[in-house]
Amino acid sequence: xxxxxxxxxxxxxxxxxxxxxxxxxxxxxxxFLERIERLQPQLNAYITICRQEALxxxxxxxxxxxxxxxxxxxxxxxxxxxxxxxxxxxxxxTNGSLALRDNIPLEDATVVTKLKKAGxxxxxxxxxxxxxxxxxxxxxxxQPRNPWNxxxxxxxxSTGSGIAVSAGLCTISVGEDSGxxxxxxxxxxxxxxxxxxxxxxxxxxxxxxxxxxxxxxPMGRTVADCAALLQVIAGFDPRDALSSRRPVxxxxxxxxxxxxxxxxxxxxxxxxxxxxxPEVRVATNNAIRVxxxxxxCVDEFSIPYITHxxxxxxVILWCEGAAxxxxxxxxxxxxxxxxxxLGFLAASLLPSKAYLQARQAQxxxxxxxxxxxxxFDILVSPTSPKLAPKIEDTLKTSNFPIKEDVLKxxxxxxxxxxxxxxxxxxxxxxxxxxxxxxxxxxIAGRPFEDIAVLRVAQAYxxxxxxxxxxxxx
Amino acid sequence: xxxxxxxxxxxxxAAAGIQILxxxxxxxxxxxxxxxxxxxxxxxxxxxxxxxVPTLLTQRRD
Numbered sequence: 001x002x003x004x005x006x007x008x009x010x011x012x013x014x015x016x017x018x019x020x021x022x023x024x025x026x027x028x029x030x031x032f033l034e035r036i037e038r039l040q041p042q043l044n045a046y047i048t049i050c051r052q053e054a055l056x057x058x059x060x061x062x063x064x065x066x067x068x069x070x071x072x073x074x075x076x077x078x079x080x081x082x083x084x085x086x087x088x089x090x091x092x093x094t095n096g097s098l099a100l101r102d103n104i105p106l107e108d109a110t111v112v113t114k115l116k117k118a119g120x121x122x123x124x125x126x127x128x129x130x131x132x133x134x135x136x137x138x139x140x141x142x143q144p145r146n147p148w149n150x151x152x153x154x155x156x157x158s159t160g161s162g163i164a165v166s167a168g169l170c171t172i173s174v175g176e177d178s179g180x181x182x183x184x185x186x187x188x189x190x191x192x193x194x195x196x197x198x199x200x201x202x203x204x205x206x207x208x209x210x211x212x213x214x215x216x217x218p219m220g221r222t223v224a225d226c227a228a229l230l231q232v233i234a235g236f237d238p239r240d241a242l243s244s245r246r247p248v249x250x251x252x253x254x255x256x257x258x259x260x261x262x263x264x265x266x267x268x269x270x271x272x273x274x275x276x277x278p279e280v281r282v283a284t285n286n287a288i289r290v291x292x293x294x295x296x297c298v299d300e301f302s303i304p305y306i307t308h309x310x311x312x313x314x315v316i317l318w319c320e321g322a323a324x325x326x327x328x329x330x331x332x333x334x335x336x337x338x339x340x341x342l343g344f345l346a347a348s349l350l351p352s353k354a355y356l357q358a359r360q361a362q363x364x365x366x367x368x369x370x371x372x373x374x375x376f377d378i379l380v381s382p383t384s385p386k387l388a389p390k391i392e393d394t395l396k397t398s399n400f401p402i403k404e405d406v407l408k409x410x411x412x413x414x415x416x417x418x419x420x421x422x423x424x425x426x427x428x429x430x431x432x433x434x435x436x437x438x439x440x441x442x443i444a445g446r447p448f449e450d451i452a453v454l455r456v457a458q459a460y461x462x463x464x465x466x467x468x469x470x471x472x473x
Numbered sequence: 474x475x476x477x478x479x480x481x482x483x484x485x486x487a488a489a490g491i492q493i494l495x496x497x498x499x500x501x502x503x504x505x506x507x508x509x510x511x512x513x514x515x516x517x518x519x520x521x522x523x524x525x526v527p528t529l530l531t532q533r534r535d
Contacts, residue, residue, distance in 0.1 A: 212527070308518060311511045318508060331494050338500070345493060346505040349485050354512045360523035361515045367523075 006031055007168030008470050011078050011225050014171060018065055018077045025061035025077035029054050029121050032079045036123065036169050039473055042150060044142035045163040047084045048092050048125040054079070057121045064119070075232060076119030081170040083158050084125040085132050086216070087205035088112055095207040096128040096157070098140045098335040099328050109205025110240070111174055111216050111233045118232045123170050126160025132181060132209040133157065133321050134340040143391065146188060147471040148437055152388040155185035157209075161219045162189035167473055172229050173219040178210045179313045180383075180415025182217030183427035187440025188388035190429045190469065192226050192457070193219040197448045198422035199244035201230075202237030210320040211242075213313070213419045222467055223428060223458040227251040230450070246448060254451035255458040260295030262456060264288075265376035268302045270414050276385045283431030283439040284382045287460060291380070294459050301379075303372050305365045309420055310413030312365065315358035318347035362420045369421040373446045378456050381414050383427040383440035414442060424450040428457045429466035438466075476506045 006014070006028060017023045033051055040046055061077040064070055084094050087105035089112075094100045108116070115122070127144045144159040146152040147167040154163045158175025162185025165173050175182040177195035186193030194217060201216045208214055218229035231251045237243045266288060271281070292298050322344040328334060329348065334341055372379060418425035423444055430441035441460070445453035461467050477485070479502045486493045486501075493501060 305518060308514055311514045314511050315508070315515075329491065331492055338497075342497065342501050342504045345486075345491065345497075345501055346508050348491055349482065349489060349505055350508055354509070356525070357512055357515045357520055359525045360520040361518050363523040363525055364518055364520070 007035055008221065009171070010222050011075065011171060011228050014078055015076070021065070025058040025065065025121065026055060028077060029058040029079055029123070032123055032170065039167060039169060042145065042473075043147060043163050043167055043169075044127055044144045045160040045167065045169050046081070046124045047094055047096075047127050047141045047160070050091060050122055050124045053091065054121050054123050061119055061121065070119070073119035074228060075115065077121060078119070078172065079121045079123050079170050080115065080172045080174070081123045081126050081161070081164050082112065082173065083128050083161050083175045085128060085176050085207045086112060086174060087207070088122065088125065091125065093125065094141070096130040096132065096141070097340070099333070101335070105205070107205065110202035110237045112205065114233050114235075115174070126158070126164055126173065128159050129157035130337050130340045131321065131325060132176060132178065132207070133317070134337065134343050138337070140337065145391070146388050146437075147473060148190060149388075149435070151390055152437060153188065153391050153394050155188035155388060157181040158185050158193075158217065158219070161193075162186055162191060165189070165191045165219050165221055167471060171220070172225050174229070174233065175217045175219050176206060177215060177217035177419070178213040179310075179317055179419055180413065182219060183383050183415050183425060183440065183442060186219055186427040187383035188438065190432075190438030190466070190471075191219060191221050192223055192426065192428050192461070192467070193217050194226050194230060194424060194426040194450070194453065195418055196230060196234065196450050197424045198419070199242050200234045200246070200448070200450070202235070202240040202243050204237055204239040208324055210317045212320060213316065223426070223454055223461050224252065224255060226426070227255055227454050227458075249451055251451055251454055254455055257455055258295065259291070259456050259459045262296045262378060262452070263376045264291055264296045264298045264378045264380055264456070265301035265372055266298060267306060267379055267381040268300045269304065269307050270381040270385070271300070273385050276382065277387055279433045280382045280385060280387065280439050284441060287430040287441045288380065290460055290463050291456070294463060296456070301372055301376060303368050305361070305368045306417050308361055309365055309416030312358040312361035313413070313416035313420060315350070315354050316362065318343055319350060319355045319358070322347035365417060366421040369417055369423065373423075377445065377449075377452055379444045381442050383414060383442040385414060387433050387437045387439065418444050421447070423447045424453045426453050426457045428461055430460075430464070431466060432469070477502060477509070
């Protein structure tokens with residue numbers, strides 16, 4: 001039972017087994033490491049597997065577990081993996097690029113320090129889109145594949161995080177989400193990911209793509225696991241100038257309340273989208289019905305500027321990323337993939353007016369979104385209007401060869417408004433296509449009301465069985 | 474917005490001090506014209522009414 005079941009267990013289930021001494025942290029870690037090595041050629045979820053470091057941490061966890069269970073170590077013995085955008089002291093951190101193929105950080109990112117303190121076992125560093133910006137042909141660390149159908153994309157840029165959590169190659173993962181980079185792979189891979197309110201997780205030691213939008217994103221197979229992970233890594237950090245000083249609320253405790261009477265707005269523009277996949281539409285409508293049955297007051301609501309979110313976000317991300325990546329663009333230095341290099345080069349040539357207009361658009365979109373939150377506690381939509389595309393199709397458009405693709409690709413995006421408005425948004429599984437590809441529901445809330453988002457997601461998840469399905473690997 | 478030609482992109486890059494490789498020029502031109510396309514829809518918004526403020530600071534009561 002243990003070998004097959006352990007890899008899909010929640011934090012609470014694993015902690016319970018550890019506490020009862022039914023399994024050791026070393027045994028758990030060994031099972032995950034064996035599975036990672038077996039599935040790595042098929043899925044390419046990892047860039048670096050930290051076998052020895054993980055086993056050493058597991059031995060330390062087992063020593064602690066021989067005494068009373070330490071209450072200050074909520075992730076003791078829990079195997080997790082990190083997007084390779086996050087600095088780990090003494091462990092290769094590539095940011096998904098050959099340009100950083102020799103980069104061994106001297107210091108842990110703040111989130112890593114917190115995870116280690118909480119007793120987590122770091123299994124390794126996960127594959128990702130290069131510089132969290134672009135996917136293209138011949139990914140430098142192998143082609144990542146969707147565990148539900150390896151011909152399909154797992155989404156990105158936290159590609160390996162989505163794969164690893166879905167495939168039982170770790171229990172939880174820390175990804176990063178500047179414009180959907182956590183929620184989209186979560187949606188495509190059938191797992192949960194929250195982009196928290198801006199400022200509540202330190203960005204220190206996370207390689208920046210777009211400093212005004214970047215934030216770490218907890219990922220797990222359940223909402224409760226994401227909440228538990230968020231609980232550990234949230235909090236003020238003086239080393240991050242944008243870090244919030246607000247006290248960290250009890251995210252996990254907030255999950256227990258029901259959602260009767262909560263006001264939920266369905267974003268009309270995203271449901272009326274002509275490009276919305278019919279199966280995604282059906283799954284989303286079914287999810288809305290479940291939320292109503294749970295006692296939520298649900299109504300449609302129009303946020304006209306929201307359809308411009310991905311245009312504004314695209315310009316901001318690429319301009320900020322290009323400015324930060326200038327040194328890697330020199331031909332003599334460039335080990336970047338062509339699609340990343342061309343994206344940053346093109347953004348370097350945009351007129352400053354473009355960035356200014358994108359930031360102005362952000363202000364307008366944010367104002368409309370915050371106005372919607374005067375009427376509603378929560379906004380819902382599909383996380384992505386599309387199912388996970390075939391990998392070969394994503395490669396065809398990686399350099400935007402067709403003009404129509406540019407506008408359509410950006411108009412399709414549903415994940416852009418929350419970073420622009422600084423509000424929390426989570427993706428939870430809400431169904432599967434007939435071909436077996438997962439579908440995600442996006443639930444967004446007011447800035448700093450992450451608990452409300454988690455609570456609605458938890459209530460929905462516990463009323464359905466989507467989270468209990470796992471890919472057959 | 475009018476599409477830029479490869480020659481114009483090359484001149485822009487030279488003026489900005491950005492070194493580009495000749496074989497990259499056609500794809501870079503496509504990519505830059507693609508990014509410029511993103512600005513067109515933004516121009517339809519009433520941007521003159523929008524004041525740019527930091528996302529985070531306006532939401533924090535720290």
